[in-house]
Amino acid sequence: MLRLLRAAWAALLLCTVPLGGALAHAALVAASPEDGATLAEVPRSVTLRFDEAVTLIGLRIAGPAGEVAQPAPAEAGGDTVRASLPPGLATGTYLVSWRVISADGHPIGGTLAFGLGSAPVPATTPAGAGMGGWTAAAEVLRFLLLSAFALGGGGALFRALVQAPPPSLRRWLAAASLVGVVAAAATIGFQGGAMEDAPFPGGLADPATWRAALGSTVAGRAAVTAAGLLVVAGSLLLPAGSAALLGAAGSAVAAIGLSLSGHAAAGGWPVQALLALHALAAAYWLGAFLPLLALLSMGRLGALPAVRRFSSIAIPTVAVLILSGAAQAALHLGEWRGLLGSFYGRLVVAKAVGAVLLLLLALLNRLFLTPRLSTGASTALSRSIRLEVVLGAVLLGVTAVLGMTSPHPGAVHAHAHDHGVPSRQGAIVATQVAGLDALLEVRPARPGTNTITLRLEQGDGSPARPQEVSIELSQPAAGVVGLRRRMRAEAPGQFLYQGPELALAGRWVARVEILVSDFEQVSADLGFDVVP
Amino acid sequence: MPRTRIPAAAIGLSLLAGPALAHVTVDRATMPADSYVRIAIRVPHGCEGAATTGIRLQVPPELRGAKPMPLAGWTLTTRMEGGVTVQGEHGTAHVPREVSWQGGNLPDEQYQEFVMLVRTPSEQGATLYFPVVQECEGGKVSRWIERPAGPGDRPRYPAYAIRIVPKG
Numbered sequence: 001m002l003r004l005l006r007a008a009w010a011a012l013l014l015c016t017v018p019l020g021g022a023l024a025h026a027a028l029v030a031a032s033p034e035d036g037a038t039l040a041e042v043p044r045s046v047t048l049r050f051d052e053a054v055t056l057i058g059l060r061i062a063g064p065a066g067e068v069a070q071p072a073p074a075e076a077g078g079d080t081v082r083a084s085l086p087p088g089l090a091t092g093t094y095l096v097s098w099r100v101i102s103a104d105g106h107p108i109g110g111t112l113a114f115g116l117g118s119a120p121v122p123a124t125t126p127a128g129a130g131m132g133g134w135t136a137a138a139e140v141l142r143f144l145l146l147s148a149f150a151l152g153g154g155g156a157l158f159r160a161l162v163q164a165p166p167p168s169l170r171r172w173l174a175a176a177s178l179v180g181v182v183a184a185a186a187t188i189g190f191q192g193g194a195m196e197d198a199p200f201p202g203g204l205a206d207p208a209t210w211r212a213a214l215g216s217t218v219a220g221r222a223a224v225t226a227a228g229l230l231v232v233a234g235s236l237l238l239p240a241g242s243a244a245l246l247g248a249a250g251s252a253v254a255a256i257g258l259s260l261s262g263h264a265a266a267g268g269w270p271v272q273a274l275l276a277l278h279a280l281a282a283a284y285w286l287g288a289f290l291p292l293l294a295l296l297s298m299g300r301l302g303a304l305p306a307v308r309r310f311s312s313i314a315i316p317t318v319a320v321l322i323l324s325g326a327a328q329a330a331l332h333l334g335e336w337r338g339l340l341g342s343f344y345g346r347l348v349v350a351k352a353v354g355a356v357l358l359l360l361l362a363l364l365n366r367l368f369l370t371p372r373l374s375t376g377a378s379t380a381l382s383r384s385i386r387l388e389v390v391l392g393a394v395l396l397g398v399t400a401v402l403g404m405t406s407p408h409p410g411a412v413h414a415h416a417h418d419h420g421v422p423s424r425q426g427a428i429v430a431t432q433v434a435g436l437d438a439l440l441e442v443r444p445a446r447p448g449t450n451t452i453t454l455r456l457e458q459g460d461g462s463p464a465r466p467q468e469v470s471i472e473l474s475q476p477a478a479g480v481v482g483l484r485r486r487m488r489a490e491a492p493g494q495f496l497y498q499g500p501e502l503a504l505a506g507r508w509v510a511r512v513e514i515l516v517s518d519f520e521q522v523s524a525d526l527g528f529d530v531v532p
Numbered sequence: 533m534p535r536t537r538i539p540a541a542a543i544g545l546s547l548l549a550g551p552a553l554a555h556v557t558v559d560r561a562t563m564p565a566d567s568y569v570r571i572a573i574r575v576p577h578g579c580e581g582a583a584t585t586g587i588r589l590q591v592p593p594e595l596r597g598a599k600p601m602p603l604a605g606w607t608l609t610t611r612m613e614g615g616v617t618v619q620g621e622h623g624t625a626h627v628p629r630e631v632s633w634q635g636g637n638l639p640d641e642q643y644q645e646f647v648m649l650v651r652t653p654s655e656q657g658a659t660l661y662f663p664v665v666q667e668c669e670g671g672k673v674s675r676w677i678e679r680p681a682g683p684g685d686r687p688r689y690p691a692y693a694i695r696i697v698p699k700g
Contacts, residue, residue, distance in 0.1 A: 029581035051581040051640055519590040519663040519677050523687075 026050040026102030035112035042089045046096050048081040054100040059083050064092030091117030093503035097479040111480045113501045133200030134193045141183050143400035148180025152232045154287005156247025163306040165291035170236045177233035184226040191218040221260040228254025255279040278324040281317045286392040289385050296378045304373050311366050347402045354395045361388050427528035434522040436464050445530050450502045454495040463493020468515040473501050475508050505532040556664050556676045558692045564699045565656040572647045578640035579668035586634035586667035587646050592660040597651030598627050606636035656698045663691040
């Protein structure tokens with residue numbers, strides 16, 4: 001009887017157990033390298049430490065070149081699993097997928113990601129190299145465009161406001177404007193090349209490259225700028241006095257065109273108007289150097305009224321130039337610390353220093369060299385203006401690079417972002433979860449660093465305000481499971497995560513976990529493709 | 533002698549055979565309707581190795597009474613706002629919305645139970661969820677609050693569910 005009771009008790013124990021749950025399973029408590037870390041050098045091994053002894057089932061490491069062959073099989077000793085890595089791994093993102101059995105017999109698994117090299121972008125994607133070529137070419141084009149605008153547009157302004165330059169110089173200035181028209185048109189193809197990651201410069205021959213850029217703001221800017229410069233060139237070739245006004249109008253159109261895209265385009269029309277004004281003022285100042293030199297070479301006394309007239313308009317113009325330039329720098333940098341902390345900031349400082357030097361030369365001209373015109377030789381003033389021409393060219397060069405540099409340090413594909421890449425470069429999936437509309441956007445949905453944005457709206461269209469949003473990325477087919485990351489609240493109803501986790505092409509599943517309130521969480525699975 | 537080994541073997545076997553999910557759970561799967569029942573929230577481990585410093589339970593609104601048991605070393609608080617008011621034979625009873633034991637320190641390798649006396653609904657059939665937020669050292673938090681979205685869904689951090697069965 002007693003034996004029967006004990007047997008019954010044992011049976012009862014067995015029955016109750018599944019309801020209760022066991023007391024422990026293993027949890028990963030530390031990893032080296034850490035999940036999400038970026039390393040400068042290849043670590044000798046990957047170490048995972050659990051909170052209890054584990055038995056290893058498997059550990060796989062995948063990198064930019066596919067699965068990494070481990071020099072020796074991974075080993076588990078007590079609570080630690082260690083896998084050695086071969087030397088000389090390529091730069092990129094690595095995913096470590098592991099599966100272990102904890103002491104209670106329950107298998108658990110997970111994945112951690114780390115980046116090798118300063119930029120955790122897969123080595124197989126030639127994006128970095130390609131972008132570099134396009135970006136450098138775009139900077140040269142922009143320098144050509146700005147110079148053409150300064151020469152042509154500035155010449156037209158000089159003609160309208162000061163005095164008509166000699167016809168021979170006008171023809172040269174018209175030619176410069178036409179170079180600007182060609183440069184503006186070429187900008188479209190170069191932008192398309194950068195957007196498409198096309199091979200440099202062969203991609204220019206592909207019509208698809210040009211078509212890709214036609215939808216971006218760059219195409220609009222290029223068209224407006226080219227139209228303005230075309231008007232300028234035409235007006236400079238016309239001898240009639242009324243052509244002067246036409247030239248000034250063309251300059252204004254070109255200045256507006258220059259302000260339509262780039263960093264200013266994101267700031268709305270006040271910022272754009274500021275930039276257009278800045279461009280016009282700069283063109284007036286820099287564009288006057290050549291006409292002034294030409295007039296001086298024709299005779300110092302004949303040039304005196306023109307020099308006086310130029311200089312009286314130049315004073316308010318320079319004020320506009322400096323104020324609008326400073327306002328833009330402040331807008332983009334946000335704080336003074338940004339000045340030296342970023343490449344953009346250092347460029348702004350370089351530009352400011354150049355502008356101050358130019359201003360000192362202008363003061364010298366106005367206060368000492370111009371008065372001497374009526375009494376003495378014009379050579380000193382001519383020399384000073386030639387120096388101004390050189391300084392002005394340097395300033396335009398810095399401006400060209402500045403326009404192609406993101407004000408935000410570490411911004412990835414900043415150009416693509418600023419110039420409005422069509423959304424087809426990415427994956428968008430939508431779903432509904434617990435009465436919320438969820439829209440997940442992955443950009444660029446290519447292996448490497450991706451920006452994942454989640455927009456959450458309530459049924460009435462107002463932004464949802466959950467306490468916290470996490471995203472868990474898995475690629476079950478590749479054995480990658482559970483890369484869990486907290487998303488950052490970017491704006492009401494908008495959450496963002498940027499990271500290198502999507503290192504492998506293929507079908508990924510994003511599990512979005514939304515903490516609605518302290519005790520209420522909803523989640524949804526969203527699938528999307530990462531294309532190689 | 534062999535007789536005593538049977539239960540021991542059963543216990544050993546039961547540990548291996550268990551679902552091994554190692555969740556924060558409650559010690560029973562069902563409760564009889566219209567009864568006073570002692571339940572215990574079982575905390576088998578910390579948050580990813582970190583020691584537990586607080587347990588917060590959102591009391592299921594279906595319960596007609598909930599009285600937490602104090603635990604030495606832990607500060608017991610109840611939050612009444614949002615809780616339900618029930619008319620009973622002993623007058624009006626207020627059921628807390630939230631119960632918490634905080635300020636203790638339960639290392640990852642130790643076990644603790646947090647006990648309550650609850651009064652179950654008068655009708656059978658309902659499934660009550662007991663969402664628990666486990667707070668740990670270093671600001672870590674495990675939220676045992678997920679409810680299955682549909683049949684077959686197995687959330688990773690489930691809120692423990694108890695079914696109300698006929699009395700007696």
